[in-house]
Amino acid sequence: MVSxxxxxxxxxxxxxxxxxxxxxxxxxxxxxxxxxxxxHWQMPGLARYFHLLAPSLRHYYPDAWDGLSGDFTTQQHVDDLLALLEQLGEPVHLLGHSRGGNLCLRVALAAPERLRSLSLADPGGDFAAEVFRAAGLEVPVAPVERNRFREQALQLIRQGETEAGLELFVDTVSGAGVWRRSSKHFREMASANAMTLVGQVADHPEPLSLSALRGLHLPVLLLSGELSPEPFPRIVSALSAVLPDVRVSIIKGASHGMNATRPAAFNRALLEFLDAV
Incomplete structure (x- = not known):
């Protein structure tokens, strides 16, 4: 397969x-x-069955963003994705990881007619407290408090301690020691996108509501790393309880970066879901 x-x-x-x-x-x-x-790990296996299109969101590589413009927001990224989907000319299968999963969920809520299915791998982002209560789960720490580590990571990056800042961010999101065990490919990619944390720290999107999620009538796959740290397992549990048409697949032995560390299992779970919708 040539990409x-x-x-x-x-x-x-x-x-x-x-x-x-x-x-x-x-x-x-x-x-x-x-x-x-x-x-990178999905292209060979999945391109045998689909036209794969993996965009770099606004201000990510190959852009070299200085963090100064004000157009790095959740809503801008959602609007960009909606405009991209419109150009494709037919409904798509949409897959998002982590923050990208939250963006894809917002795209689906805004324009479900443009999607055939929605797959979310450890979706992050902000959800209203009522979403967790409806699922019988303890409400996580408020987003502003939970995301203090982003500010600390960005401060290190601004001080020229880029690797220390990235290590703090990645290990908080994926688990202790993950940064040091990461591939050269991943570390180079994260370093190229370090300044996008400026936009994330400044961005405070409206949390997704229970009523909006319950009104999403699309087939949804939730992919979760068996070893993923909180809040991801709790978000997956909450979404599995409130979305109308949902399946869950746990990627054994994987943490948050499940598609990179267990690509065969990840691709297989995704293909099984897409074959059924």
């Missing part, structure tokens, strides 16, 4: 996408500190 980087004009900007394969579109959306290269 290539293509460009789409989206809301006045050129958005770089890794593309490969033919057939029904499967759009893959990365999370924090990542870009289209995050889906």
């Amino acid at each position: 290539r980087v293509v460009s789409y004009r989206v809301n006045g900007r050129d958005i770089a996408c890794l593309s490969g394969g033919d057939g029904v579109p499967l759009v893959l959306v990365h999370g924090s500190l990542c870009d289209y290269r995050y889906w």
Whole structure:
């Protein structure tokens, strides 16, 4: 399978996408500190069945953002994804990881008619307290408090201690020691996107509500790493309780970066779901 980087004009900007394969579109959306290269492990296996399109969100690599403009927001990224999907000309399967999972969920809520299915791998982001209460779960720590580590990581990066800042961020999200065990490919990608934490720290999107989630009538797959730290398992449990049409797949032996560390199991779970919808 030969993949290539293509460009789409989206809301006045050129958005770089890794593309490969033919057939029904499967759009893959990365999370924090990542870009289209995050889906390197999915391209060979999945492009045999779908037209894969993995965009780099606004201000991520190959952009070299200085953190100064004010257009790095959840809503801007959602609007960009909606505009990209419109150009594809047919409904797509949509997959998002971590922050990208939250973005994809918001895309699905805004325009369900543009999707065939929705797959969310350890979705992050903000959810209203009522979502967890409806599932009988303890409400996590408030987002502002929970995300203090982002500010601490960014402070280290601004001080020139980029690796220390990235290590703090990645180990908080994925588990202690994950940064040091990460591949060179991943560490280089995260370093290239370090300044996007400026946008994340400043971004405070409206939490997703219980009524909105209960009104989403699309087939949804929730992929969860067996070893993923909180709040991801709790978010997956809450969403599995409140979404109308949902399946859950646990990737054994994997933490948050499940598609990279267990690509065969991840791809197999995704393909089984897509084959059934």
